[in-house]
Amino acid sequence: MKKLNQKSLDFIDDVIYRQKDRMGPIKLMLHEIQEELGYIPFEAMEKMSEALEVPISRIYGVVTFYTQFTTEPKGKHVIGVCLGTACYVNGSQTILDLLVEMTGAPVNGTSPDGLFSIDATRCVGACGLAPVVSVDGTVFGCTKQLEDLKMVVLNYKKEEAPV
Numbered sequence: 001m002k003k004l005n006q007k008s009l010d011f012i013d014d015v016i017y018r019q020k021d022r023m024g025p026i027k028l029m030l031h032e033i034q035e036e037l038g039y040i041p042f043e044a045m046e047k048m049s050e051a052l053e054v055p056i057s058r059i060y061g062v063v064t065f066y067t068q069f070t071t072e073p074k075g076k077h078v079i080g081v082c083l084g085t086a087c088y089v090n091g092s093q094t095i096l097d098l099l100v101e102m103t104g105a106p107v108n109g110t111s112p113d114g115l116f117s118i119d120a121t122r123c124v125g126a127c128g129l130a131p132v133v134s135v136d137g138t139v140f141g142c143t144k145q146l147e148d149l150k151m152v153v154l155n156y157k158k159e160e161a162p163v
């Protein structure tokens, strides 16, 4: 397991200090840590457990229950493909296969170059736009936008290509 650097450890301590007396501190802390570090390191769960005096298993349970939290570092760009019923019957599996091929990232994993992570998600509540794909929080709905989605992915790849 890779050790966290001092800056990350200080960040975690600061989050815990600021959030520990608020309502629902576990999720508040996890959100901040996930956003800043891109994942929830085990050290963060240990520190939270100690500060909040709750078993680490409870924190781990929250991390693994919500799909927005991950215990592995994410790629630079996070792509979510909805596999809920409305999206699935409108072709989201085909889009998912295409994105896996384009990015080299496995489903629910990260590409070897660290550029992309692909998450297969449950219904995100935008069924009217099915099939729904999000890239770094920007939602692409319906197959008409598939070309736009391909362009976004290709542009990210081009930006990172060695000159």
Ligand code: FES
Residues within 6 Å of the ligand: 082, 083, 084, 085, 086, 087, 088, 122, 123, 124, 125, 126, 127, 128, 130, 131, 132
């Ligand atoms: S099934 Fe995909 S948004 Fe609802």
